[in-house]
Amino acid sequence: MNYPFWDVGIGYGLLMAGIAVVHVFVSHFAIGGGLYLVVAETRARKRNDKLMLEFLRKLSKFFVLVTVVFGALTGVGIWFIIGLLNPTATEALIHNFVWGWATEWTFFAIEITAVLLYFYGWDRMTARAHVIVGWIYFGAAWMSLFVINGIITFMLTPGDWLVTGSFWDGFFNPTFWSSLWLRTGVCIMLAGLYALVIASRYKADDFKKVLVRYNARWALAGLVVMVPTFYWYWKSIPAAITSTALEMMPTPIASLTGSFWNAGLIAVALLLFGLIIPKKYNIVVAIIVMGFGLSWFAEYEWMRESIRKPYVISGHMYGNALEVARADIYAEEGYLSWIVFRTGDDGADLFRRACRSCHTVGGYKALEPAFDGTDRDFIAAIVRGTGVIKGNMPPFMGTQEEAELIAAHIHARLDNRHLGEIYGLGGVELGRKVYRVRCGGCHEIGGYNDKWESLAGLTADDLGGILDMAGEFGDEMPDFTGDETERQALVEYLLSLNEGGTR
Ligand code: HEC
Ligand code: HEC
Structure with missing residues (x-):
């Protein structure tokens, strides 16, 4: 707790998600697009395909603007935001991976230099040198993913690092490789999707047909890589994390399901508009497909960030920046x-x-x-x-x-009227509300940590007795501190369940 606290009204999660999602959507394109450019250029030069080379030149301009300008700005934005939101976790990441970051920044510098040379080199370099610069760009870009992937996956699955504290254990952690290949698949898919945006604006002639099909095949190839690698990734996450997520975290799991649907929609759109009727791949279709891509990414990242809860670094630091290892100190000294x-x-x-x-x-x-x-x-x-x-x-x-x-x-910041008055409830209805507020967070009837078995069939007196001794059931179980009206309503509600009343 060495840093001041930045109180942001809209909440940390949303602010972080907002900047991070646009950043990854661009930065993964920055990698896949590099591969696309060199591979397509080599092919076009071999075939002496003037139209394709013209297209690639156009794409490379868009590419430099999007990746260098927007990608770099949002990247710095992420550092800015995490430094303000969670300086303690940021500090932990910097301390543990200082040489990792230094390596990443070196690759980033090479990447930026190479992409500018590539863009300005179309007419100024020999074909061979131009392609080599392109490969240098892609190699450096992919290596920056390699490095940053080690640090991001570390946060969810630090693995042996928790015991050894070693850089390499943290870096090559249990989800390192699966995530690297999954993200590489994403890069390739995005290369196709972005290239389709530029292609969509071409007039519907034979070249467009060839071009759209070529780009759609890239995007589909990326998807094909993503399916098994996602499965591999999910299986590499310790079962304790995934099973808790499946049982207790409906929102991230809904997000995960949503990402499957989005991937499916991308595949269908690419098959139909990309391969079957490519001349119809216009800007509207392109934007919709990009929308699916962005939603896919948002859902995937949201899921990944959420299943890490309650930690920011699994097993090491909680989401509120308190270190697991200091629990005893806090319990004693506060x-x-x-x-x-x-x-x-x-x-x-x-x-x-x-x-x-x-x-x-x-x-x-x-x-x-x-x-x-x-x-x-x-x-x-x-x-x-x-x-x-x-x-x-x-x-x-x-x-x-x-x-x-x-x-x-x-x-002091709540509505302190009586529960019944706030919600306009009485009798069994009030009882259901009392249960929801005073018990439901810890015991869902028919769900999470259900205690209905211990309550079913009891008389009003027995239930009253249970409420009297509530505080003695467990360390975390609160005393019943509601007033007489709430107590009666709660008992009435619990009794009504015996007669098959609604929960
Ligand atoms: C902050 C969490 C929390 C809340 C709120 C809470 N409980 Fe509990 N309850 C516990 C814990 C912890 C235990 C003991 C460990 C366990 O069984 O999970 C427990 C145990 C019980 C038991 C004992 C079950 C048995 O067979 O031993 C009953 C019954 C129960 N709670 C009912 C209630 C009712 C009714 C309310 C609302 C008035 C309530 N609890 C509110 C956490 C809570
Ligand atoms: C690391 C994040 C995190 C921290 C820190 C945190 N919570 Fe929560 N809390 C959650 C999440 C996630 C839920 C689940 C509900 C949701 O998804 O909106 C939740 C749910 C709750 C609920 C609703 C339970 C129910 O269903 O009735 C209460 C009450 C609550 N938190 C109180 C607190 C209090 C008090 C603190 C501070 C002592 C706190 N929380 C700290 C993430 C957090």
């Missing part, structure tokens, strides 16, 4: 004394460190629905129980007093 930049409002500072990197009170991933109409003791218990609540959150490692300070901070 968080506060470790927060270097303090604002004077301890509740706010603690809330930022413990929860704010993922939640806001009233905006993105709001806490209001979970806490409106509840009391401070309940909120404090939930703060202490984050490690067992559905959602795969980091555990709270601080002290009881700190949990209470966080609770007070949140409570």
Whole structure:
């Protein structure tokens, strides 16, 4: 907690996703496009295909603008954002991989130099030298993927590094190779998709037919590489991570399913407009297919980032930048004394460190629905129980007093009317709401950590007894601190379930 906290209203996740997705969509093209240019140029020169060479020259201009200008700017943008959002995790990545970054930047410098030479060299270099420069560009670009892939995959699957702390264990981690080939497939697919954008603007003659088919085959070849390598990648992720994701994380899994659909849509569009009726591949089709490509990428990256939860570096650092290894220290000394930049409002500072990197009170991933109409003791218990609540959150490692300070901070920003009044509910309906708010995060009836077995068939008195001793069931299980109306409504609701009432 050595850095100040940057409070961004729209939430960390969205800000990061916004910049990262456009960056990867361009940077992978920067690699695949390099391969496309040299391979297509070599082929065109051999056949003395003037039209194709003309097309490649056009494409290379678009390529330089998109990759060098936009790609580099968004790349710097990512550093800027992660440095502000999670300076501690950024610091960990820099410390562990300082020579990795230095290598990556070296390749990047070669890449930029080579692409400019390539672009300005069409008329100024011999054919042979021009193609060689193209290969140098592609080699350096792919090597920068090679390096950065080691660091990105490390965050999800650090493997033996957790024990050895060795650079090479972290770099060549369990998902390194599968991810490298998967991303190489993506690069090739994107080369085809981007080239199709330029080709789509050609008039519908025989050259367009040949060109569109050629580009569509590139994109399809990329997809063909992506299918088995994705499967390989998924299988290389430790089963504990993937099975938790499948059981507990509906959103990233929906995202994954969405990415399969998008890949399917790309394939269908390419087969139809790319291969069967290539002259009809106009700018509208091209933009739609690019849209599918962008959505595919967004869904894949979103999934990859989300299944890492509750960590930012699996097993090493939680999403809120707290190190796993310091759990005992925090449990004993609390968080506060470790927060270097303090604002004077301890509740706010603690809330930022413990929860704010993922939640806001009233905006993105709001806490209001979970806490409106509840009391401070309940909120404090939930703060202490984050490690067992559905959602795969980091555990709270601080002290009881700190949990209470966080609770007070949140409570002061909520709707503090009675639960029944806020939602206009009474009787069984109110009971269902009480269950949802006060129990549902930890026990879903018929779902996550279900306790219905222990409650089914009990009388009103027994249920009352259970609520009285609630706090004794487990460390994280809160006391029942709702008022008499809530208690009666909850009991009524639970009794109604015995008679087959709706959950
Ligand atoms: C690393 C990110 C992260 C951190 C840090 C975090 N949460 Fe969460 N929290 C989540 C996610 C993800 C969910 C699941 C709901 C969702 O996807 O929107 C969730 C769900 C919740 C829920 C709703 C449970 C339910 O379904 O009723 C509550 C309440 C909650 N968090 C409270 C907190 C509190 C309090 C803190 C700080 C002590 C905290 N969280 C810290 C990510 C986080
Ligand atoms: C912050 C998380 C959390 C909340 C909220 C919560 N519980 Fe629990 N509950 C636990 C934990 C932890 C245990 C003990 C370990 C376990 O069985 O998972 C537990 C145990 C129980 C048990 C004991 C089951 C048995 O057979 O031993 C029952 C019954 C139960 N809870 C009911 C409830 C009800 C009813 C509510 C709402 C009023 C509730 N819980 C709210 C976390 C929670």
